[in-house]
Amino acid sequence: MxxxxxxxxxxxxxxxxxxxxxxxxxxxxxxxxxxxxxxxxxxxxxxxxxxxxxxxxxxxxxxxxxxxxxxxxxxxxxxxxxxxxxxxxxxxxxLPRPRARRPLPRLLSHAEITALFELAEADAAHGDPVAVRLLALLELLYGSGLRATELVSLPLAAVPRDAPFVTITGKGGQQRLVPVGTRAGKALTHWLDLRVAGGRYVFPSPRGGHLTRVRLFQLLRDLAARAGLDPEKVSPHVLRHAFATHLLEGGADLRVLQTLLGHADIATTQIYTHVDASRLVTLVNQRHPLGVTQGQVRIGG
Missing domain, CATH: 1.10.150.130 (Tyrosine recombinase, N-terminal domain)
Structure with missing residues (x-):
């Protein structure tokens, strides 16, 4: 030129x-x-x-x-x-090569999660297949921490009827077993009972293939708006973040969380530790010898 x-x-x-x-x-x-x-x-x-x-x-x-x-x-x-x-x-x-900090994930509070589920459960209670499907999608995003692509492309063969887990093929073709809790299991079973026979995917598309990520995104945004939440705050990835964050708050081990999320590097999982700093401080205060000894200075004030 x-x-x-x-x-x-x-x-x-x-x-x-x-x-x-x-x-x-x-x-x-x-x-x-x-x-x-x-x-x-x-x-x-x-x-x-x-x-x-x-x-x-x-x-x-x-x-x-x-x-x-x-x-x-x-x-x-x-x-x-x-x-x-x-x-x-x-x-x-x-020239300098700064290491960019990984952005902190957007978070949903327990109250916001509750609002989403209350509306999704109320809709599904009427037995409408579309509403039952949405509840199953929501349960697997928040209850099992699946990625959007892993969820929409979940094959029927990966969902055993007699075991509380699904087999996920994640990034790089790596497979992992992901537990499905009781609530998510019930929602998934309900959807499979209503699902039109045929096709190889748990969440098929009317046009063939499986539900698209875009459509999943749209369904969640609509649910959030109807639940009185800011739709911009809700996405499949945000629900996956909520799964990880709330598990960590509940005492989950970071290595276990890494396995559940399918992270190849635990450094990726460590992004979630920032959200539970108060629990970590409390843990040190309660379990460290200086924290439990009478008269000693306690960490965190």
Missing amino acids: STGSDDPVRAFLAMLSAERGASANTLAAYGRDLKGATAVIGDLAGADRAALQKLGQAWGDLAPASLARKASALRQFYAFLQDEGLREDDPSGA
Whole structure:
């Protein structure tokens, strides 16, 4: 591509617009980041690794997400310069690489969960198959912590009638056994009794195949609105978070929770420990020798 400009930054932004279809907001954000870097080190196109290291110092007080965005803009800029033959080397390895913190999951309180279930149970009590299906879906999301894809694509063969568990094939084709509680088991049995025969999925689609994730999302949002909750707060993934959070609050072991959720790395499961800090402090106060000894300072006040 011929830039047709003596200003490398302007040429880079033009490329983003023409070749990648970047929006005006994206272009403006990249422009601000590159302009800010120029104010610190001068000529960006000719900057060396030592100059870029100064940016890491200047950006030291930024939030990890802001730092990552600025560094990304510069990395793309230097990759562009190499592609255009304007530089032979890429000094961007000297830029900081912040480890972005995993965002905390959105949470539903016990009261909000209760509101969802009370409405779903009232609807299902009339025996309408659509309502019975929704209650079964809700029970498996919150009661067993299934991912949306795992739930909607659950095959009939994975649901033994005589055992309180289902066999889930999760990410990477890994299989795990997931317990199905008494409540969820009753809801699932009720749905299977009403389900139209045929097909290989527990939750079939009228058009063939299985219920889609989009439709599951829509059903939950509608239920939340009718239950007086903010629909934006409710999704299949949020219910999975609630399953994990409330189990941890109840004393579940983190390794057990990892198995139930199908996490390959326990670091993924540890995101839930933040929600139960008060219980952990209480546990230390009650069980640690300094916490239970009369006259000793108690942790947490």
